[in-house]
Amino acid sequence: MTKLSIPDLAALPAVAAQVVPLLQGHRIILLAGEMGAGKTTFTKALCRALGVADDVSSPTFALVNEYRDARNQPIYHFDFYRLNDPQEAVDIGAQEYFDSGYLCLIEWPSRVEALLPPDRLLLTLTVTGPSSRELVIGNQE
Template sequence: MEIISKSSEQTQKIAQELATNLQGGEILCFSGELGAGKTTFIQGLAKGLEIKENLTSPTFIIFKKYQAKNNLEFYHFDLYRIQDPQEILDLGYTEIVNSKNNISAIEWSEKIKDQIPLKNVIHIKLEYLDENQRKITIN
């Protein structure tokens, strides 16, 4: 599915809508350059998952955990700074993404291509078109 978003608000609405269809166990893998809107999209997911806390970019930590609706836990990974996939494996990555109780959103997932499970994965690509427009591809 391809959508052109014309504002960050629209991107968050699209994400919020997607969030209502998540049940637990999904792994959302994001690709797109810096400023493409990955974190903005994930903020919309957080809204849709009824997360009360403000979702900020986990710049100096690799992931952050949030309490979501229906007793689900939401994990936001930002792998921009990792050098080696082993770094996230050491933090319990495999258990986190394989739990049906968790929903994971991973920015810069291309850095851990070989560690992405084969099942329950949703790929979301964000592309910069102009200042306010982004192409969002979800599959």
């Protein structure tokens, strides 16, 4: 388990750069934390660190956005907050995305727990102050 302190928004690019090597060997990345913890904001910084040039935004209503990294590989960004039933994720082909071999960044993974593959990396953001956060990174098997 790795713990990283994020003292403020200005620190996000440096912290995201530290996280990139920790993603090696993982395709399914779960982003957990309470509402307002900064899951989407961190995802934006992480995507920038991975070389995504496109605008990164929350796929709250679309459920999934696709970006391209520096190697032109897809990155799939999911936000399951507004999901009423896991079947909605099945209907958009979430399992095919998860099985694609490409990086999947998943916000609110608890809403689709039964659909998630067993091998995944959990990133948990915890609010520690008005603009500070703690990021805990650990395997979730």
